[in-house]
Amino acid sequence: MAILELVTFKLAKGISDEAFLAENEHLNNWVKTQPGFEYRALAQTNDGRWTDTVFWQDMETASAAQQSFGDEPSLQGMMKVIDMDSIKVDHQQIHTMQAPA
16 A cells, blocks of 8 residues: 655754755655655745655555665765754555546
């Protein structure tokens, strides 16, 4: 069953949106190579909190990507620009999806 991964977080103190988005390009490149990856959207609230929304084919591929994230050398910079204590990760089963006709 398809999985929706929601990750919310704040940036580390002193990190600009621009610096984060530049580092985020490494994540964009990495996630596209992960088995089961379908779609990703990154959004920001007015108060500066970020939400990373990722669609996965199933929980197995979502879990595998989450496990390998920390070991990927190209993503080590992400650990420095995100307030690691602020991260919340939630996985939800997708029951329906709609698209424009």
